[in-house]
Amino acid sequence: MRIKSTCVFFISLLLAWRGFAQDSTGATHQLRLGVDVFQPVIHAGSDQKKGYEIAADYRFNKTIYLAAEGGFGRSDYNYPDLSYTTTNSFIRLGFDKSLLPVLRSKDWDMAFVGLRYGLAFIQRSDASFVYHDPLYGVSAGTIAGKNLMAHWLEVAGGMKVFLWKNIYAGWTVRGKFLVNQKSFRELAPDFIAGYGRGDKNTNFGFNFYVGYGLRW
Amino acid sequence: MNRLLLLLILLTGFVACTPQRDPCLQPRTPSLHIGIYKMGDTTLRDTSLPATMLVPLDADTNLVLLAGNTSKLSLFLSPLQDSCRYLLVPDTALPLMYDTLYFYYNRQQKFLSNACGYTYFYELTGVRSTYSLVDSVYLNKTAVNNDANQEHLRIFY
Numbered sequence: 001m002r003i004k005s006t007c008v009f010f011i012s013l014l015l016a017w018r019g020f021a022q023d024s025t026g027a028t029h030q031l032r033l034g035v036d037v038f039q040p041v042i043h044a045g046s047d048q049k050k051g052y053e054i055a056a057d058y059r060f061n062k063t064i065y066l067a068a069e070g071g072f073g074r075s076d077y078n079y080p081d082l083s084y085t086t087t088n089s090f091i092r093l094g095f096d097k098s099l100l101p102v103l104r105s106k107d108w109d110m111a112f113v114g115l116r117y118g119l120a121f122i123q124r125s126d127a128s129f130v131y132h133d134p135l136y137g138v139s140a141g142t143i144a145g146k147n148l149m150a151h152w153l154e155v156a157g158g159m160k161v162f163l164w165k166n167i168y169a170g171w172t173v174r175g176k177f178l179v180n181q182k183s184f185r186e187l188a189p190d191f192i193a194g195y196g197r198g199d200k201n202t203n204f205g206f207n208f209y210v211g212y213g214l215r216w
Numbered sequence: 217m218n219r220l221l222l223l224l225i226l227l228t229g230f231v232a233c234t235p236q237r238d239p240c241l242q243p244r245t246p247s248l249h250i251g252i253y254k255m256g257d258t259t260l261r262d263t264s265l266p267a268t269m270l271v272p273l274d275a276d277t278n279l280v281l282l283a284g285n286t287s288k289l290s291l292f293l294s295p296l297q298d299s300c301r302y303l304l305v306p307d308t309a310l311p312l313m314y315d316t317l318y319f320y321y322n323r324q325q326k327f328l329s330n331a332c333g334y335t336y337f338y339e340l341t342g343v344r345s346t347y348s349l350v351d352s353v354y355l356n357k358t359a360v361n362n363d364a365n366q367e368h369l370r371i372f373y
Contacts, residue, residue: 081333082334131244131295133245135272135275135294137276
């Protein structure tokens with residue numbers, strides 16, 4: 001519901017804006033570079049999670065855009081009975097298919113659906129745990145740190161609209177499906193930047209990008 | 217610029233809705249389950265003890281487990297050592313009539329979830345009893361975990 005209302009808002013806003021930006025150079029190639037401004041904001045109130053992300057796409061032909069996204073993040077899972085830290089970096093590769101008909105050669109706006117393959121490299125610190133037994137009291141232990149990899153597939157959809165000259169904004173919603181669930185049976189990371197919760201086989205994500213389109 | 221500010225304000229609204237730690241919705245402490253049976257029958261028939269009390273001899277507290285009139289008992293194994301003892305009093309009206317149960321096991325650290333943290337599961341290696349009132353004991357299942365439907369031990373009177 002939250003994501004839905006957000007999408008409606010952003011669609012309205014971007015459609016209202018798109019009339020301001022039209023290309024007049026006659027360019028046929030475009031490399032779009034953007035920064036996700038949503039992740040820093042959504043995690044601004046949390047001391048435990050941080051995530052940063054950039055995105056790029058290149059127009060392969062009239063409807064297909066090659067897409068690459070990457071970033072990094074960290075999570076401090078810090079509770080009296082369980083504490084550990086994870087840091088990770090990630091990359092997503094895939095493509096977007098534009099759903100809007102190209103009205104003019106200078107029309108670079110797009111609504112799209114896409115597919116991604118995601119890969120994250122995760123470093124999990126030693127984890128400390130405390131177990132409170134109702135009869136026998138407290139016992140504590142440490143689980144050795146570990147390096148992990150996460151693989152996932154994504155279905156994505158969204159919009160990218162040029163607001164003014166080469167400046168664009170756009171949002172993407174994502175359904176993410178973890179491929180190697182078995183790797184996360186033992187102390188699944190609470191947060192993997194780029195994917196979300198490591199203890200869930202399915203996650204949903206949202207990004208809001210602001211960036212620049214290079215054309216030639 | 218005002219529109220961008222409006223966007224950021226709306227996005228910040230999400231922050232207030234970001235959930236903190238999930239609640240733990242599964243048992244953190246696995247129980248060993250015991251069935252009480254009557255000896256001498258060719259068929260397995262459970263029998264109730266009148267006012268049962270279990271006293272953990274190695275516990276950190278003076279708690280006792282009162283089970284009342286029952287044919288099913290549950291108890292906790294100690295995560296601090298590889299064995300523990302319980303006094304089994306079948307009738308609290310006769311507190312000096314009891315048997316001692318000895319449990320031997322291997323402990324296994326077990327990750328439940330980020331919400332629940334870690335616990336211990338156990339693999340029973342042996343059970344012993346005194347035989348003041350008890351006729352015999354039979355180890356039926358050795359894995360003590362969060363499966364509540366297992367009957368690990370049968371005690372025959």
